[in-house]
Amino acid sequence: xxxxxxxxxxxxxxxxxxxxxxxxxxxxxxxxxxxxxxxxxxxxxxxxxxxxxxxxxxxxxxxxxxxxxxxxxxxxxxxxxxxxxxxxxxxxxxxxxxxxxxxxxxxxxxxxxxxxxxxxxxxxxxxxxxxxxxxxxxxxxxxxxxxxxxxxxxxxxxxxxxxxxxxxxxxxxxxxxxxxxxxxxxxxxxxxxxxxxxxxxxxxxxxxxxxxxxxxxxxxxxxxxxxxx
Amino acid sequence: xxxxxxxxxxxxxxxxxxxxxxxxxxxxxxxxxxxxxxxxxxxxxxxxxxxxxxxxxxxxxxxxxxxxxxxxxxxxxxxxxxxxxxxxxxxxxxxxxxxxxxxxxxxxxxxxxxxxxxxxxxxxxxxxxxxxxxxxx
Numbered sequence: 001x002x003x004x005x006x007x008x009x010x011x012x013x014x015x016x017x018x019x020x021x022x023x024x025x026x027x028x029x030x031x032x033x034x035x036x037x038x039x040x041x042x043x044x045x046x047x048x049x050x051x052x053x054x055x056x057x058x059x060x061x062x063x064x065x066x067x068x069x070x071x072x073x074x075x076x077x078x079x080x081x082x083x084x085x086x087x088x089x090x091x092x093x094x095x096x097x098x099x100x101x102x103x104x105x106x107x108x109x110x111x112x113x114x115x116x117x118x119x120x121x122x123x124x125x126x127x128x129x130x131x132x133x134x135x136x137x138x139x140x141x142x143x144x145x146x147x148x149x150x151x152x153x154x155x156x157x158x159x160x161x162x163x164x165x166x167x168x169x170x171x172x173x174x175x176x177x178x179x180x181x182x183x184x185x186x187x188x189x190x191x192x193x194x195x196x197x198x199x200x201x202x203x204x205x206x207x208x209x210x211x212x213x214x215x216x217x218x219x220x221x222x223x224x225x226x227x228x229x
Numbered sequence: 230x231x232x233x234x235x236x237x238x239x240x241x242x243x244x245x246x247x248x249x250x251x252x253x254x255x256x257x258x259x260x261x262x263x264x265x266x267x268x269x270x271x272x273x274x275x276x277x278x279x280x281x282x283x284x285x286x287x288x289x290x291x292x293x294x295x296x297x298x299x300x301x302x303x304x305x306x307x308x309x310x311x312x313x314x315x316x317x318x319x320x321x322x323x324x325x326x327x328x329x330x331x332x333x334x335x336x337x338x339x340x341x342x343x344x345x346x347x348x349x350x351x352x353x354x355x356x357x358x359x360x361x362x363x364x365x366x
Binding site: 139142143146147148149150151152153154156157166167168169170171172174175178179182 | 257258259260261263265270271273274277279281282283284286288291292293296324325355358359362365366
């Protein structure tokens with residue numbers, strides 16, 4: 001069963017009750033151990049791969065050397081034949097035969113090393129993918145458990161502080177009311193400020209003798225005099 | 230990154246947060262460390278933050294199954310699924326008998342990322358309750 005399904009089954013089965021583990025702690029530990037083991041295997045496989053690749057390189061070098069030597073000796077044999085020294089030519093030919101059989105051996109070894117290296121590379125890649133997959137699954141289990149533990153901590157905290165959880169709608173209403181109050185305050189402050197600036201402007205105008213002026217005794221007298229005329 | 234470094238950072242922001250929100254952090258002790266974050270003016274909808282091996286989880290509780298009008302459950306679920314992708318950064322989930330919105334961040338996230346996440350999560354939570362209130366008692 002996939003981890004996903006296990007978690008789903010466990011949650012559906014009521015394991016979401018506080019304190020109850022999704023997958024028992026022992027199983028989680030075993031899983032973690034498996035991931036560590038796989039990691040160790042991977043390290044070993046990588047080390048083996050390095051060894052095989054080194055041998056592969058050495059075989060390649062030997063092959064190049066042998067091919068060169070064979071080529072050289074073929075030249076020697078030709079030269080011996082040109083000089084009419086059949087015995088020497090035969091001796092060289094024997095040497096070439098030995099070199100050729102060595103070359104064949106090395107070529108076979110190289111083939112096998114190459115095959116091994118390819119297989120190990122594939123294995124390393126596969127193991128890495130598997131470990132990552134296991135880690136992802138483990139993280140799912142651990143996150144589920146962590147969320148449950150966190151939930152029980154939160155629930156305990158609420159019940160111990162005696163604060164009753166409001167319903168979602170009530171919470172929203174209260175937050176909106178607070179926001180409204182804040183907005184109202186801001187608006188009131190704005191209005192107040194604009195009023196203040198109005199009065200100060202009026203004061204400045206009056207001081208400058210512009211606009212409506214306060215009536216004083218002289219102006220009243222002037223008005224009465226004007227009427228009597 | 231752990232809940233204490235997050236708390237220190239958020240508390241140090243005071244009125245100077247980029248998001249304009251004022252965060253108050255309160256660690257809750259338990260088997261797993263949880264940080265309760267309240268936002269000034271939105272005390273009724275706290276956000277709970279916990280840090281695991283590879284992620285930072287921010288969760289806000291929305292409502293309980295008992296608050297949903299029984300004839301609306303299926304419609305509500307459908308709406309939630311449909312809203313899941315359009316809703317920025319947050320997703321719906323259910324923990325026990327509570328519906329939640331949550332956001333998950335990498336433990337390599339910056340403080341600015343976390344602050345942004347919390348602000349968006351809080352806005353999402355408020356908006357979701359408002360939008361889904363027809364389904365609720």
